[in-house]
Amino acid sequence: MSQSTTVAVIGTGVIGNGWIGRFLAQGLDVIAFDPAEGAEERTRQVIQQVWPSLEKLGLAEGASQRRLTFVPTIEEAVQNAAVIQENVPEREDIKRSVLTNIDQHAKPDAIIGSSTSGIMATTLQQGLQYPGRVIVAHPFNPVYLLPLVELVGGEETDAALMERAKAFYQSIGMKPLVINKEIEGHVADRLMEALWREALHLVNDGIATTEEVDAAIIYGAGLRWAQMGPFLTFHLAGGDQGMRHMLEQFGPALKKPWTKLEAPELTDELKEKVIEGCESHAGNVPISDLENKRNEFLVKLLDLVEDYWPQSKI
Numbered sequence: 001m002s003q004s005t006t007v008a009v010i011g012t013g014v015i016g017n018g019w020i021g022r023f024l025a026q027g028l029d030v031i032a033f034d035p036a037e038g039a040e041e042r043t044r045q046v047i048q049q050v051w052p053s054l055e056k057l058g059l060a061e062g063a064s065q066r067r068l069t070f071v072p073t074i075e076e077a078v079q080n081a082a083v084i085q086e087n088v089p090e091r092e093d094i095k096r097s098v099l100t101n102i103d104q105h106a107k108p109d110a111i112i113g114s115s116t117s118g119i120m121a122t123t124l125q126q127g128l129q130y131p132g133r134v135i136v137a138h139p140f141n142p143v144y145l146l147p148l149v150e151l152v153g154g155e156e157t158d159a160a161l162m163e164r165a166k167a168f169y170q171s172i173g174m175k176p177l178v179i180n181k182e183i184e185g186h187v188a189d190r191l192m193e194a195l196w197r198e199a200l201h202l203v204n205d206g207i208a209t210t211e212e213v214d215a216a217i218i219y220g221a222g223l224r225w226a227q228m229g230p231f232l233t234f235h236l237a238g239g240d241q242g243m244r245h246m247l248e249q250f251g252p253a254l255k256k257p258w259t260k261l262e263a264p265e266l267t268d269e270l271k272e273k274v275i276e277g278c279e280s281h282a283g284n285v286p287i288s289d290l291e292n293k294r295n296e297f298l299v300k301l302l303d304l305v306e307d308y309w310p311q312s313k314i
């Protein structure tokens with residue numbers, strides 16, 4: 001796709017705005033739609049706040065916040081777009097109705113990516129006139145910095161469209177992970193959910209505070225995962241023989257009940273513990289300041305990942 005590509009962003013909450021930041025930084029024209037009052041103003045504020053991080057990462061030629069336009073209907077947003085990114089609330093009824101509307105007005109060859117975290121592409125494709133162009137394109141917050149996007153087709157998706165989608169997301173600096181089998185939560189969220197459930201149990205059972213759970217990841221596993229992920233990290237845990245020795249040595253521990261897997265009941269007491277823990281850990285620092293700090297950190301980390309992991313094939 002060329003630098004004159006027009007993309008449409010439908011729904012401009014946390015994730016929609018993240019996509020807008022990425023698309024603008026890549027020098028694309030963006031047309032956005034969101035029915036909420038004040039949506040445009042909020043988006044422009046967010047983009048202004050994150051622009052310094054995007055500048056540090058490097059803007060494409062011609063990239064400008066002025067290339068964002070808000071329009072009052074879905075029809076106007078999608079009619080000339082080569083790529084349409086849907087980011088409305090995670091409810092099947094809302095997604096289906098918005099996608100039906102997009103389907104009626106989009107160009108037949110447009111790529112329609114849904115940011116859904118958990119709804120399958122086949123479900124989203126039902127009842128559409130051109131279902132084959134709808135895929136899941138699931139990003140990670142903040143979308144303007146994190147490169148991963150999970151691409152999942154449905155029963156109606158054709159291979160050529162998936163190839164075009166992969167090329168497009170690569171062209172905007174992303175690492176598209178094409179997942180060939182549909183499954184709730186795709187890949188990354190299934191992994192994160194498993195950790196999240198155990199974290200809630202540890203807090204619920206009074207074993208660790210929210211701050212201590214965070215420290216266990218920040219100063220240990222998280223540092224390694226940013227470079228290698230769980231498999232190669234454990235490959236190195238097995239000494240010279242790598243994963244072979246690792247499985248021999250720690251394989252039996254898999255039978256021990258170190259994980260509960262089922263989530264704990266989200267009681268009012270647990271909710272309060274988690275919310276109070278996060279608020280006291282964060283102190284009086286506003287969320288926008290924490291986001292700025294996170295962004296500065298991620299920009300540096302992305303450079304490191306690039307330097308230390310050049311052989312990645314994804």
Ligand SMILES: NC(=O)c1ccc[n+]([C@@H]2O[C@H](COP(=O)([O-])OP(=O)(O)OC[C@H]3O[C@@H](n4cnc5c(N)ncnc54)[C@H](O)[C@@H]3O)[C@@H](O)[C@H]2O)c1
Nearest residue numbers: 011012013014015034036087088089090115116117139141
């Ligand atoms: N928040 C995350 O970390 C995250 C990560 C990856 C994917 N996602 C997925 O992205 C999608 C959006 O999540 P979010 O966190 O940005 O939600 P959000 O609540 O922040 O934003 C949703 C936006 O959709 C708008 N909207 C509601 N009805 C609409 C309609 N009919 N047409 C257009 N816009 C409409 C709302 O006004 C709101 O601005 C969900 O499918 C979610 O699963 C979220």
